[in-house]
Amino acid sequence: MKVGFIGLGNVGGKLAGSLLRNGYNLTVRDLNLELAQPFLDAGADWADSARELAEKVDVVITCLPSPAICAEVMEGEAGILEAMQPGKVWLEMSTTDEGEVRRLAEKVAATGASAMDSPVSGGCHRAATGNIAILAGGERETFERVLPILTTLGRRVLHTGPIGSASVLKVVTNYLATVNLCSLAEALTVSKKAGMDMATAYEAIRISSGNSFVHETESQVILNGSRDINFTMDLVIKDVGLFDSLGQSLEVPLEISPLVLNIFKDGQHRYGAREWSPNIIKRLEDACDVQVLAKGFPAEMVDDEPEEPGAEITPKGRDAA
Numbered sequence: 001m002k003v004g005f006i007g008l009g010n011v012g013g014k015l016a017g018s019l020l021r022n023g024y025n026l027t028v029r030d031l032n033l034e035l036a037q038p039f040l041d042a043g044a045d046w047a048d049s050a051r052e053l054a055e056k057v058d059v060v061i062t063c064l065p066s067p068a069i070c071a072e073v074m075e076g077e078a079g080i081l082e083a084m085q086p087g088k089v090w091l092e093m094s095t096t097d098e099g100e101v102r103r104l105a106e107k108v109a110a111t112g113a114s115a116m117d118s119p120v121s122g123g124c125h126r127a128a129t130g131n132i133a134i135l136a137g138g139e140r141e142t143f144e145r146v147l148p149i150l151t152t153l154g155r156r157v158l159h160t161g162p163i164g165s166a167s168v169l170k171v172v173t174n175y176l177a178t179v180n181l182c183s184l185a186e187a188l189t190v191s192k193k194a195g196m197d198m199a200t201a202y203e204a205i206r207i208s209s210g211n212s213f214v215h216e217t218e219s220q221v222i223l224n225g226s227r228d229i230n231f232t233m234d235l236v237i238k239d240v241g242l243f244d245s246l247g248q249s250l251e252v253p254l255e256i257s258p259l260v261l262n263i264f265k266d267g268q269h270r271y272g273a274r275e276w277s278p279n280i281i282k283r284l285e286d287a288c289d290v291q292v293l294a295k296g297f298p299a300e301m302v303d304d305e306p307e308e309p310g311a312e313i314t315p316k317g318r319d320a321a
Helices: 012-021 033-041 050-056 067-075 098-110 140-153 165-193 198-206 213-224 233-249 256-271 277-288
Strands: 002-006 025-029 059-062 089-092 114-117 132-137 154-161
Touching: 002 012, 002 050, 012 025, 012 033, 012 140, 025 033, 025 050, 059 067, 067 098, 089 098, 089 140, 098 114, 098 165, 114 140, 114 165, 132 140, 132 165, 140 154, 154 165, 165 198, 165 213, 165 233, 165 256, 165 277, 198 213, 213 277, 233 256, 233 277, 256 277
Parallel strands: 002 025, 002 059, 059 089, 089 114, 132 154
Antiparallel strands: 114 132
């Protein structure tokens, strides 16, 4: 099966690397040719346009920074839609608006092709090793067709239901991760101000009921001082904004997400849109005149688990009588 990949950024480049590493016939495209060059050197093909890429392959994957950019790649001049036809599949792996992915999926379906939204979760370090989690929304028949690709890209693959369902759940999970990051920034700063040894504070949280995936990853790069988790403040604002807009459209009286949005908008104003998201703790460091650091923590996360074949996850209760 021939695969095309558009968007070779922090996450997309690592996902595309898993496909190439595992022997897929891969065609790539990115506005930044420098990002694509390592793939070309390793044997991938290049496409001069999104349409050309879609013409060459069976499955087109997009992993792009925003819904607007994805829409341009799909619908713009020499876009993907111009080349879609029966038998082809579009996999949208960006974190995007569920209404927008459904709109574009309808246009894909009108060509006779199929579409799925398949965002990933688990961090760039797990995307690099093929151990990331994937949420996949779309027709079951299409899901089963592309499952070999999805289980190459990720270790745990969950079919979430119809198109758009994966995007809903993705913004939910990103929202929860961001809330956790904000609470950890406060917890670590309070620990510092209370005179705790920060390596001990990290372990206390890790072995306790306060532990989380975010703590075991982002707290480490916070304490190192690099704050490098390969995710930036503008992307947090986009993702939490998607969650907040969804909640408002459903008339849920949200209280926490507007506060988190304001925290990160302030962080973006202070430190820049492309500042690493864990450096949101700097707002508290500046206010308290402290540095929340500790020796022995890594500058970036590396997945130390071996790459393993992925598998579909079945939700609890689905098979219950």
